[in-house]
Amino acid sequence: MTLSGGHFDYARRLSEIEKLEKPAGDAGFWDDQEQAQKVLKQISEHKSWVEAYRKVETALGDMDALRELASESPDDFPAHDLDTEAAKFTQLFDDLETRAMLKDPNDSRNAIIHIHPGAGGTESADWAAMLYRMYLRWTEQRGWKTDLLDLEPSEEAGIKSAVIEVEGEFAYGYCKAETGVHRLVRISPFDANARRHTSFASVFVYPEVDEVPEIQVRPEDLRIDTFRASGAGGQHVNRTESAIRITHLPTNIVVTCQTDRSQHRNRDSAMKVLYARLYQKHLDDERARNATIENTKTDIAWGHQIRSYVFQPYQMVKDHRTGVETSSIQKVMDGDLDEFVRAFLLTGATGKYARSRQQGGQEDEEL
Numbered sequence: 001m002t003l004s005g006g007h008f009d010y011a012r013r014l015s016e017i018e019k020l021e022k023p024a025g026d027a028g029f030w031d032d033q034e035q036a037q038k039v040l041k042q043i044s045e046h047k048s049w050v051e052a053y054r055k056v057e058t059a060l061g062d063m064d065a066l067r068e069l070a071s072e073s074p075d076d077f078p079a080h081d082l083d084t085e086a087a088k089f090t091q092l093f094d095d096l097e098t099r100a101m102l103k104d105p106n107d108s109r110n111a112i113i114h115i116h117p118g119a120g121g122t123e124s125a126d127w128a129a130m131l132y133r134m135y136l137r138w139t140e141q142r143g144w145k146t147d148l149l150d151l152e153p154s155e156e157a158g159i160k161s162a163v164i165e166v167e168g169e170f171a172y173g174y175c176k177a178e179t180g181v182h183r184l185v186r187i188s189p190f191d192a193n194a195r196r197h198t199s200f201a202s203v204f205v206y207p208e209v210d211e212v213p214e215i216q217v218r219p220e221d222l223r224i225d226t227f228r229a230s231g232a233g234g235q236h237v238n239r240t241e242s243a244i245r246i247t248h249l250p251t252n253i254v255v256t257c258q259t260d261r262s263q264h265r266n267r268d269s270a271m272k273v274l275y276a277r278l279y280q281k282h283l284d285d286e287r288a289r290n291a292t293i294e295n296t297k298t299d300i301a302w303g304h305q306i307r308s309y310v311f312q313p314y315q316m317v318k319d320h321r322t323g324v325e326t327s328s329i330q331k332v333m334d335g336d337l338d339e340f341v342r343a344f345l346l347t348g349a350t351g352k353y354a355r356s357r358q359q360g361g362q363e364d365e366e367l
Contacts, residue, residue, distance in 0.1 A: 010053050017046045045108060048169055052096050059089040094342065099170060101345035106207040106283075107173030111166040112149070112276045117158065118181070118200035123191075125158030127184045128201040130333065132162045135178070137335025144168030149269045150257045157190070163257070163273055165208065172207040177344040178337075179205045180306030187312045196312060200305065206276035215278050217271075223247040224267070229258035244270045253277050307340070309333075322347050 020043045023029060030036050063085040070082055102108070115132050117124035132151075139146050150163040166175055181202050188197040209215075226241040243258030244266040255277065257270040309329065310316045317332045318325035322343040326332065332340075 010050065013046045013050050013053075017043055017050070020046070049099075052092070052099065056089070056092045056096055059085070059092050063089050098342045098345055099173075102170050102173035104173065106209075107176075108170055109172045110168070110208040111172040111175040112206045112208050112273055113162075113164045113166060113175060113178070114204040114206070114273075115159070115162045115164075116202045116204070117154075117160065118202060120197070120199045122154065122156045122158060123188050123197050124199040124201060125154035125156075125160060126190070127158070127182075127199040128160075128162070129154075129158040130184075131182060131201055131203065132159060132164075134333050134335055134337070135164065137333075138337045139164075139166050139168070139171075139335075141335050142168065142174075144171055148259050149273055150255075151259055152256070161256075163255075165269075165272070172205065173345075174341050175205045176207075177341040178203050183305035183308045185308065185310045185312070206273075206280045208272065208276050209279045215275065215282060217248070217275065217278065221249050223249060226263060227258075242266060246270045246274055248274060248278065251278065251281060253281070319343065 020039055024036075024039060024043070029039075063082070066082050066085050070079070113135060115128050115135070117128035120127075136146060145167040147165040147167070148162070149165050150161065152160040152162070154160050166172075181200055184199045184201075185196065187194050191197065223246070225245040225247075227243045227245065228241055229243040242261055242263045243256065244263060245254065245256045246267075247254045253274065255270045255273045257266040257273070260266050260269070306321055307317065307319045309332070310318075311329065315327050315329045316325055317329050317340075319340045322340070324340055324343040326339070328336070
């Protein structure tokens, strides 16, 4: 099957599955648990591609069969049945084609999404909360599992920050398209004079990683502080110092977690986010040394929005990287993001826009 992103080699995937499954049947396969899990993960990934391909083949066969029946007796055949099958095939093919764009080794990993409001006080904090809800709806529609690692409410409305772990097939590959500055234009509900406001919020997406040799986190490089959680969460959360703040001293990267009643679980979640951010910094440093990001620094700096959401005086969502736009703004806010993500991947913009250029952990810079 030929896709926009290249040729999907179905036979090679089947061959890889067969090759990997042979040692998996050996008696000593489970002696090395870590290696065994890696092999099983590889098998699962190949099988997911094969299953997706077979679904497309089946849908194509069903559509062709219906088309043949319709040509034989056009008066008796309901046209909407063929339209339904055609739409099903198109959706499955588009999904497979989009996955073919995900060639980065990190694309198959889980993702960590960090949402942070920009300048603008309550209006920006509310916009960050709207984006948080949008991503929860989107990940739910895709069948991914989410875990809230940190949520810091704002004083009046909205949020100061949110960190979400997204677990699913190629979660990072899809979610990375959302990295950048998101711009909102609307009549502010917090303005007594009903004036139009422009607000910004930033979205950073990191691949979730296990330990890798290039990243070493020494205990002496960490400053760990505990504090009482803010906002709603029950008496125990607010009355005990269960919230965790970890500062990585060599890079000045700071992460917090306060969503759990357990200080231990908050610490584990914070370390997960810290590790992901250190790995992202490692990748960015590698690219800088290879001089591959020089042409992208301006495009993804603070204040250069990747997407605008206009509620008034008209309704429109426009992605400035691909030109894709829609007037169905409520559908987008309810998680209908696939069109934007697909266009981003198919335009080959992955290397240009996929990751933030966060420097030195300074997240409080104004948008």
